[in-house]
Structures are given as C-alpha cells and as structure tokens.
Amino acid sequence: MGLTALERQTDHDFSVLIVNDGSLPENLEKYLQLVSNTTLSCKLISQENKGIAGATNTGINAAPNGLIILTDDDIIPSPTFIEQHRKHHATIPDSILTGKALFDLSYAKTDVQRYKNFMDEEWIRILFPEKKPLNRLTLENFTLTAANMSFEKKLVDIIGGFREDLKDCQDFEFGLRAFKNGIPIYYDLNLMVHHNDSITLKYYANRQQSYARFKKKALDSYPEYSSIMNRRAMENYSTKKDKLYDFLSRKSICNFIENSPLIRIIPRFIRYRIYGSTIAALSREVL
Numbered sequence: 001m002g003l004t005a006l007e008r009q010t011d012h013d014f015s016v017l018i019v020n021d022g023s024l025p026e027n028l029e030k031y032l033q034l035v036s037n038t039t040l041s042c043k044l045i046s047q048e049n050k051g052i053a054g055a056t057n058t059g060i061n062a063a064p065n066g067l068i069i070l071t072d073d074d075i076i077p078s079p080t081f082i083e084q085h086r087k088h089h090a091t092i093p094d095s096i097l098t099g100k101a102l103f104d105l106s107y108a109k110t111d112v113q114r115y116k117n118f119m120d121e122e123w124i125r126i127l128f129p130e131k132k133p134l135n136r137l138t139l140e141n142f143t144l145t146a147a148n149m150s151f152e153k154k155l156v157d158i159i160g161g162f163r164e165d166l167k168d169c170q171d172f173e174f175g176l177r178a179f180k181n182g183i184p185i186y187y188d189l190n191l192m193v194h195h196n197d198s199i200t201l202k203y204y205a206n207r208q209q210s211y212a213r214f215k216k217k218a219l220d221s222y223p224e225y226s227s228i229m230n231r232r233a234m235e236n237y238s239t240k241k242d243k244l245y246d247f248l249s250r251k252s253i254c255n256f257i258e259n260s261p262l263i264r265i266i267p268r269f270i271r272y273r274i275y276g277s278t279i280a281a282l283s284r285e286v287l
Contacts, residue, residue, distance in 0.1 A: 021049055
C-alpha cells in the first residue's frame with residue numbers, strides 16, 4: 001500500500017530505496033516482485049538484520065546527494081507528501097522537517113485504535129496550542145518521527161547517522177543531536193501520513209515501555225536536556241496510583257477492558273481514561 005501511495009504523488013521527481021533488513025528468505029521474492037511491478041524508480045537493498053536504525057543508515061548511505069525523505073513500510077503518505085517536504089526545504093534549507101503520523105480512522109476496526117488516534121491528536125494539541133501550521137521545535141515541544149521526516153543528506157556529515165544501539169527512539173536521539181548542533185527542526189501540522197497499525201492495549205503498552213526505556217538511554221547522553229524533557233512524565237506519575245495499577249495490570253482485567261461489550265456502553269471520555277490507566281499500569285516499570 002505504501003508504494004501504491006507513492007505512485008500517486010503530485011511530485012514525481014524522486015526515487016525509492018527499500019531496505020530489506022534481514023527478513024525471512026521466503027519474503028525476498030515478494031519484495032522483488034513489488035519492486036518489479038511498481039512504476040516508480042525503485043531499488044531494493046538486502047542486508048543482515050541491523051534493526052530500524054541500521055536499515056535507515058543503509059538507505060541514507062546508498063542515496064544520492066540531495067533531499068532524503070524517510071518513511072516506514074507500514075506508512076501511507078498523503079498525495080502531496082513529497083511535494084510538501086520538497087517545498088519546505090526550498091524555503092528553509094539546512095533544516096529537518098517532520099509531521100504527523102496518525103491512524104486513518106476509516107480503517108479503524110477496534111476502539112483501542114480510535115483511542116490511540118485520539119491520544120496522538122491530543123498530544124499534538126498540547127505541544128502546539130497556537131495551531132500555527134509550521135512550528136520550530138524547542139525542548140518544550142520536541143517531537144519527531146522517522147516515519148515522516150526529511151533533511152538534506154549533507155546534514156548527516158554534521159549530525160552523524162542513527163544510533164544503531166538504540167532499538168527504539170533512534171529518531172528522537174537523532175533529532176537531539178541535530179538540535180545540539182544548531183540545526184533547526186520544524187513540525188508541520190499540515191504534513192500528514194497514516195500509520196494504520198494493528199494494536200491492542202498490551203501492544204500499545206509494550207511500545208510505550210520500549211520507547212520510554214530507550215528514551216532514557218538516549219537522554220543519558222544529554223544530561224542538560226533531561227530535566228526539561230522528563231518533567232511532564234514525572235508530573236503525571238504518582239505512587240498513589242500503584243494499587244489501581246496492580247488491579248488493571250491483571251491479565252483477566254486487561255482482557256475484559258479490551259474485549260467486553262460492556263465497556264463500549266461507557267461514555268467515551270470515561271472509557272478512554274480507563275484505557276489510559278490500563279496502558280500506564282502495563283508499562284509502569286519504566287518510570
């Protein structure tokens with residue numbers, strides 16, 4: 001679906017590099033067929049498994065000089081995706097651009113998927129309350145994703161590649177390094193891709209847990225930023241919630257919350273608070 005969406009771009013002056021990061025041999029034929037069938041200028045690079053950061057670095061190193069636009073295999077970009085990234089760098093060179101990665105609600109099959117999309121949008125509203133289309137990031141509203149990110153390849157000579165010891169949060173750390181080197185990072189509220197992920201409460205909690213763990217590891221290299229960037233997480237945590245979290249983290253309770261039709265009749269604002277508390281309960285060990 002991602003290649004199909006790229007075929008429908010308003011800007012056609014680009015090529016695609018796909019990195020096959022150590023997938024099963026039987027999948028290679030599928031990937032080769034995808035590349036041969038697309039109308040795009042497309043190249044497949046296969047390597048032993050190096051993780052997301054390693055695959056990203058391979059793609060960047062293999063790309064020609066010029067604009068690098070990063071996205072993931074499960075991302076569906078909007079038709080103006082390439083055009084928007086290119087226009088930004090024509091106007092503000094030597095910068096990094098990022099934007100939204102939200103679930104397409106028309107494909108939502110579960111209430112948890114709708115909840116995650118709601119929370120992602122709510123987080124964006126908190127970070128950018130003025131709703132300006134283009135926002136230069138600071139430590140207070142710092143957020144970015146390699147699923148929707150672009151920069152000139154020459155900036156990698158200054159920033160370096162993605163840290164391959166980080167199995168998660170590698171885009172966050174890459175951004176911090178850019179920030180420390182004085183490279184401006186912008187968030188465009190009108191720059192959208194869809195990430196139609198199949199999630200459960202447990203999966204969502206595991207992702208939160210993984211992200212928080214590797215974010216902490218990343219921030220160990222930036223002690224001057226840690227207190228500012230961890231402030232909100234610490235403000236939201238209270239040991240008084242431990243007994244509630246013990247209850248919500250029970251497998252039977254979690255399954256009931258996720259699957260019982262009775263939960264669906266609860267008003268959304270209460271239901272979503274239950275989901276949020278359950279996810280916090282399942283992922284709290286990283287706090």
